[in-house]
Amino acid sequence: MAQAPSASTEELQEVARRVRRHIVRMTHAAKSGHPGGSLSSVEILTTLYFRVMRHDPKNPSWPDRDRFVMSKGHATPLLYGTLAEAGYIDPDDLLTFRQLGTKLQGHTIMGKPPGVEMTAGALGMGLSFGLGVALAARLDGRDYHTYCLLSDGDSQEGQTWEAAMAAGHHNATNLTAIIDRNHIQNDGYSDYQRYDDDGNSPDRPGGWVMEDNHTANIMNLEPFADKWRAFGWETQLVKGHDIEAISAALQAAREDDERPTAIICETTKGRGVSFMENNPDFHGKAPSDEQLAQALQELGFEE
């Protein structure tokens, strides 16, 4: 598939549902891994791999392929699940995830399996790498586009802002940042937006340690779009589980030849599995047997 296929939105939603199944099954089998931030970007990756990106699973090192660079390198269940659906990975291998000897490592490793563009796992590094890829395209006169997936945490690392400044400065119009803005990070809520305040004052700036094993208001990123604009980027705010909206934003970003574009996707961490939704606990925790069963059921699968 050297050109992006034009799947219908229903078909894409079906793919997304299967990817979600991979995510919960892989993390369950591995007894570890990151379901929350994987589930929140499913529609983004589905839209990229099945509608927008020019790529060829038979030829993963095709020089003209569009690049998907995942900065949030912990979201491997998402990436491997999507690559399996796209034909890069044998779906039977997915359950080897995180096991000794597997190709499917806990955090991404470049080229392992082919289709994975970047080694990641330390946040903040993807946009720089993506910028390098985008500058190479310009130098080589190639018209591929580079898409970087970033997280809340990525956006707190200074390196991301170094890269943002440089991309703006170098007019890297062939680079698009997509931010999975689920407002939850490792220790809890980035801000108060998704935190349900039961009488606790939300006024305390910074690091209000909760009773229930989360922290609220760890590091507020707002006004987020203003930040990107001030660093020389076009911005779009998008409902991050709406495939049509994502498609339109990606299309516009690709066509923009003035500035790189940051697409801020408002998402729900854990999306699609009720007990994981907006729950910081499932950032880095696998579902139990019962939880897997419930998750699969909610997703409409027998197993």
Place this chain on the structure above:
Amino acid sequence: MAQAPSASTEELQEVARRVRRHIVRMTHAAKSGHPGGSLSSVEILTTLYFRVMRHDPKNPSWPDRDRFVMSKGHATPLLYGTLAEAGYIDPDDLLTFRQLGTKLQGHTIMGKPPGVEMTAGALGMGLSFGLGVALAARLDGRDYHTYCLLSDGDSQEGQTWEAAMAAGHHNATNLTAIIDRNHIQNDGYSDYQRYDDDGNSPDRPGGWVMEDNHTANIMNLEPFADKWRAFGWETQLVKGHDIEAISAALQAAREDDERPTAIICETTKGRGVSFMENNPDFHGKAPSDEQLAQALQELGFEE
């Protein structure tokens, strides 16, 4: 002087002139050092040390002193020169600058001599340190204020934006950033603003290497005030050699109890010495014997 003295503007200008003399003499004697970025911040430091800051040269570790944290740690001629004028350093010691065995090291070292608040020399580190100092004030219930001097280069380091984000988030209203925005960095011009374009296209983004030993448009920081605002700061744009304007901005920053303030000072690198003004060559080069003589003459000194 436990309280800031209320010197007249003329007196401050006189101090500034003497500090400039120290700068050119120190770098000349050391045959190395950074005159350009020292000269561009003279009015800023003069205003801080002789009008705004509460400090006591007899008691440099007074817990309630206002703190001056210099992130651009290469501007030691400026800092030592000012500290000499303020009574922290014996002016006779100034010419030991950068020599083996001296207290007056090439880049700042915390407490060496007393009055130097932070070890620096690697750009990008001062605002984090300043934020720590400001948070300590809040914890200890002290009302001192912390002033951080940053440069163009500091503002390109990601750490500065990490610190900016955190200061905004933690409402560090007792922290003020002062940016010496002289548009010149190590290799040349940050942008095209001060570069006189002789028919060469200024359209090429990024690092246009000049024939004459400078690079133009290394990394444009604009829209600079927007960046700070988007990171939660109040901003002020000030003529950076105008003591009245600097005073007013510093006063307003101190009184602001909503947000930390970034004072962007438009300055001229090398200010006060004609052949150093806006000349990237004198970022890190000492004046020759003849150049020293001319500089002193321009500053109105015999020697």
Place this chain on the structure above:
Amino acid sequence: MVQAAADKATREVLGPTLAKLAREGLDVVCVDADLGYSTSAVKFGREFPDRFFPMGVAEQNMIGVAAGLASCGKIAFCSSFAVFAPGHCFDQLRMAVAQPRTNVKLFASHAGVVTGEDGASAEALEDLTLMLSMPTFNVLFPADAVECEQMIEAAARTDGPFYIRSMRPKTRILFDDAHRFELGKWPLMRDGKNVTLIACGELVKSALDAAETLAGQGVEARVLNASSLRPFDREALLAAARDTGAIVTAEDHFIQGGLGGLVSQALAAEQPTPVEFIGMEGYGTSGTWKQLLEHFDLTPEAIARAAGNAISRKSR
């Protein structure tokens, strides 16, 4: 020394110990970079919210802020994973802590291949090297949670930069509460005269197991817990070289630059002695921590084998 206490991760004691010290009146603060639950730092934050400063995922800023707090008299702890601190903020540690000797204490968790399933990126195998490269840092690596707690307290009560390395998994408790950690002293875990096993971290237990095996073969192995890497126990090391003439080092860390490097260099300077090295040579991979210890030969069996090799090199 071994008692029946339940296994415990060294990283679990940070928050509770800091809270205890703050309750005792120490002017402790803690700066965090979004790993406060993993390093247990939030247990301090919960009790002393005003003394706990989350910075988001921003390790460079974490170190700078800690140094600023320290410059105002605070005992400034910060914590993260050992791959990110020191790795993601080395220059900040060098400039804001090591050179000015600010009173900053870095507590790093998830060191070594025993970090497990996340794989190579998450397994810090070079953090001791990085920390030892800053000569003003005290560098500590506890063998169990008891020692770890005492190290945190020693760090808090001793002015200057400290690094404490801790691990993710729950491991065996080796010391009882009567144990007293001393900076620069390597606890003698078992005496012997044929070979010395110098281990750190969770491999101290493995070295003890190896010594047991060796005893069965008539080899008496001395076991030292090299928990204080700087300052290190020069006397214990030279005595080991003199008394036993053969040394094995064992660490969940790259061989080069860590304990093995430190021991080699001290011996080359004063008493050249055959050394065999148990440790990592390349990056890690995904797996459970116990599988990975096997996979990379960080086992009692490998240590015992190395002891045999070291002994066989004695006479040459």
Place this chain on the structure above:
Amino acid sequence: MVQAAADKATREVLGPTLAKLAREGLDVVCVDADLGYSTSAVKFGREFPDRFFPMGVAEQNMIGVAAGLASCGKIAFCSSFAVFAPGHCFDQLRMAVAQPRTNVKLFASHAGVVTGEDGASAEALEDLTLMLSMPTFNVLFPADAVECEQMIEAAARTDGPFYIRSMRPKTRILFDDAHRFELGKWPLMRDGKNVTLIACGELVKSALDAAETLAGQGVEARVLNASSLRPFDREALLAAARDTGAIVTAEDHFIQGGLGGLVSQALAAEQPTPVEFIGMEGYGTSGTWKQLLEHFDLTPEAIARAAGNAISRKSR
């Protein structure tokens, strides 16, 4: 080998050599962090502006961008001062270069106390330690500009991560153009049988001077130029230990973790031998580079003295 060529700084050859290679058709690019004049990288940028990417003062981003370029087939050089790269971007080097083995070449200048007047913050004394902590990096430290040029070319023509350390001051040319750099080989600069002086960087010249002094005292010193630190020359090292039985290492770098550490560990593993160390133990200070070499005892005299000590330890 010594000839009368004018002194030259190793850092001066980066830009010209890259330009030459690009002219020959190599797909070289260079990413810069506002030190392109100091590292001479702009000399490449002037000739190939489309292949030169300034990133401002942002070392982390510099490395990430270089890795991205390398992933698209570019031979991606980047350069900065040795305190900032690796120090300011260690995790980026580890994750974007060392682990995936991207084709990135880091050229660092201003290493060592010979950086001079800027003082401690600017004097990289731990960069070799940091770079050696990443096992997939080739780590090189030329003794003169001729060797440096050849190393840049070798790095460009050999796939994978390279680090090349260079110095600020103009130093003596030791090699003539007939010299051919070989990865993993330590050039024999002078033969001898009583002691081996293993030096790197500008101290190779000092070791040669020390050997001359020693010769006057009837001591025949072998001198090896340890310019290839990874891979290192195991055979030359073991032969030196066997043939001369006493070793001195000399480096403008911390003793621990650099050349001294590497030599100690290799010897401890295979052939325990007395080693004396010439190098730095604490941070540097301001001064001229020649003053600092004296001040910190990085001199031919100190090397000769150390040789005497090493020899006196042989029989023990």
